[in-house]
Amino acid sequence: MAFHEIRFPASLSFGSVGGPERRTEIVALTNGYEERRTPWAHSRRRYDAGLGLRSLDDVAALIAFFEARAGQMHGFRWKDWADYKSCIPSAEVTFQDQEIGIGDGMQREFALCKAYASGVGRYRRPVVKPVEGTVRAGVGHVEKREGVDFEVDTATGIITFAAPPEADAVVTAGFEFDVPVRFDADRIAVSVASFQAGELPQVPVVEVRP
Structure with a gap:
């Protein structure tokens, strides 16, 4: 394309x-x-x-x-x-806005997504065009630093961690997107x-x- x-x-x-x-x-x-x-x-x-x-x-x-x-x-x-935004319009983006995966000790790449939930219904929307400089990420409720602990491909929405998140650790992210x-x-x-x-x-x- x-x-x-x-x-x-x-x-x-x-x-x-x-x-x-x-x-x-x-x-x-x-x-x-x-x-x-x-x-x-x-x-x-x-x-x-x-x-x-x-x-x-x-x-x-x-x-x-x-x-x-x-x-x-x-x-x-x-x-x-x-x-x-990964959060509601009136809120500020935080690294815990969206769960994007669970660590297994080997996987380093995670795709950004946004969840929409109402009642029993839930939809996970792929986010492939994050806005540069707005992405925040965390592992196990601890925020990581972009450029040090992870990199973001703003053309694909893929986050790559320098070290794979440990097994069972929740991987989260917050961002603005187009x-x-x-x-x-x-x-x-x-x-x-x-x-x-x-x-x-x-x-x-x-x-x-x-």
């Missing part, structure tokens, strides 16, 4: 509309019951970048970014202002008159699988 490790201007994504999408196949049975299943293990995010535009300068920045990505050709990072996306159209239609009248262009953006 062609991917540019650059974030869509956060000032433009602020105010956009979007969120997770699921695909559910529903079969209605003759007895009135339903069978439901999903072919997707993970949800997919969709956004409209047009709703964050506030001036013609914003439009110019959007067009420049669109052209530099060659439309749908190259993916990029997107800040989802409603969901960009969503890997691409434009979902190969054209942007903007009318200056319409924009000044309050009509915003539709600029669909869709999450890409890592």
Whole structure:
């Protein structure tokens, strides 16, 4: 996949509309019951970048970014202002926000993830685009130091420890993260008159699988 490790201007994504999408196949049975299943293990995010535009300068920045990505050709990072931390939005990131694995004395690499829980339901979302400088990690309730005890690949979301966590030790992490996306159209239609009248262009953006 062609991917540019650059974030869509956060000032433009602020105010956009979007969120997770699921695909559910529903079969209605003759007895009135339903069978439901999903072919997707993970949800997919969709956004409209047009709703964050506030001036013609914003439009110019959007067009420049669109052209530099060659439309749908190259993916990029997107800040989802409603969901960009390992903790709740009002809290500060800590190294104990998310459990990402259990040590076995041999494994050194662990993938970042974020858990979503409600009642008996629980979903673990892979996090593949952490924000540089925001990742904190710990082993057995003791915080480790980035650059000394562990390294982070911000292009894949993999943490590599200098020494493998001991057996049965809980490995945790906290972080900010972006969503890997691409434009979902190969054209942007903007009318200056319409924009000044309050009509915003539709600029669909869709999450890409890592």
